[in-house]
Amino acid sequence: MFNKPKNNLPESSPVAMSNGENAATTADPIRAKPSIMSTVLDTTNKPSVISEGFAFTGDINSSGILHVEGRASGTVTAHSVNVSSRGEIEGEVVCNSLNIKGVFSGVAVCEELVIASSAMVKGSISYKYISVGAGAKVEGELFVNEAGASAPMPTARSNG
Numbered sequence: 001m002f003n004k005p006k007n008n009l010p011e012s013s014p015v016a017m018s019n020g021e022n023a024a025t026t027a028d029p030i031r032a033k034p035s036i037m038s039t040v041l042d043t044t045n046k047p048s049v050i051s052e053g054f055a056f057t058g059d060i061n062s063s064g065i066l067h068v069e070g071r072a073s074g075t076v077t078a079h080s081v082n083v084s085s086r087g088e089i090e091g092e093v094v095c096n097s098l099n100i101k102g103v104f105s106g107v108a109v110c111e112e113l114v115i116a117s118s119a120m121v122k123g124s125i126s127y128k129y130i131s132v133g134a135g136a137k138v139e140g141e142l143f144v145n146e147a148g149a150s151a152p153m154p155t156a157r158s159n160g
Contacts, residue, residue: 046064047064047065047066047067047082048060048062048064048065048066048067048078049066049067049069050066050067050068050069050070050071050072050087051069051070052069052070052084052086052087053070054070054071055070055071055072055073056070056071056072056073056074057072057073057074058073058074058075059074059075059076059077060072060074060075060076060077060078061077061078062077062078062079063078063079064078064079064080065078065079065080065081065082066078066080066081066082067082067084067087068081068082068083068084068087068088068089068102069084069086069087070086070087070088071087071088071089071090072087072088072089072090072091073089073090073091074091074092075091075092075093076089076091076092076093076094076095077093077094077095078095079095079096079097080095080096080097080098080099081093081095081097081098081099081110082099082101083098083099083100083101083102083103083104083119084101084102085101085102085116085118086102087101087102087103088102088103088104088105089103089104089105089106090104090105090106091106091107092106092107092108093106093107093108093109093110094108094109094110095108095109095110095111096110096111096112097110097111097112097114098110098112098113098114098125098127099114099116100113100114100115100116100119100121101116101118101119102118102119102120103119103120103121104119104120104121104122104123104125105121105122105123106123107123107124107125108123108124108125108126109125109126109127109145110125110126110127110128111127111128111129112127112128112129112130113125113127113129113130113131113142114130114131115130115131115132115133115136115138116133116136117133117134117135117136118133118135118136119133119136119137119138120136120137121136121137121138121139121140122139122140123140123141124140124141124142124143125140125141125142125143126143126144126145127142127143127144127145128144128145128146128147130142130144
């Protein structure tokens, strides 16, 4: 009744490890699990964050998610860009999904555009799908573009 295997794995279902060995045949049961460091170093699903109180000026290129809780100024290329209610982006943005709860000013091309009721948007944005919350402040131009994020960058028009 109390004779459990030391590695807590059923003998009939070995678990493959990243080094190609099976966990059931590994002598050291501690090594049978992925290490915490390998989990920490796996950055494929972790967002990049510009924290509140931090200002960044320059180019940002990311294949993942960018959360802006502080201020970003420049050119942003990412899969998804989220501007928090206290966040601000000024410049050019190219992404699949642009979610604005704070302030955006500039030019953007995206496939999905979500403007929350707390947002303030000033500029030109090209999108394929849009959602705008009641009370959002939008000044500028919004363009429907079937090409989404692969469309060319719109040009900002001056009022002068």
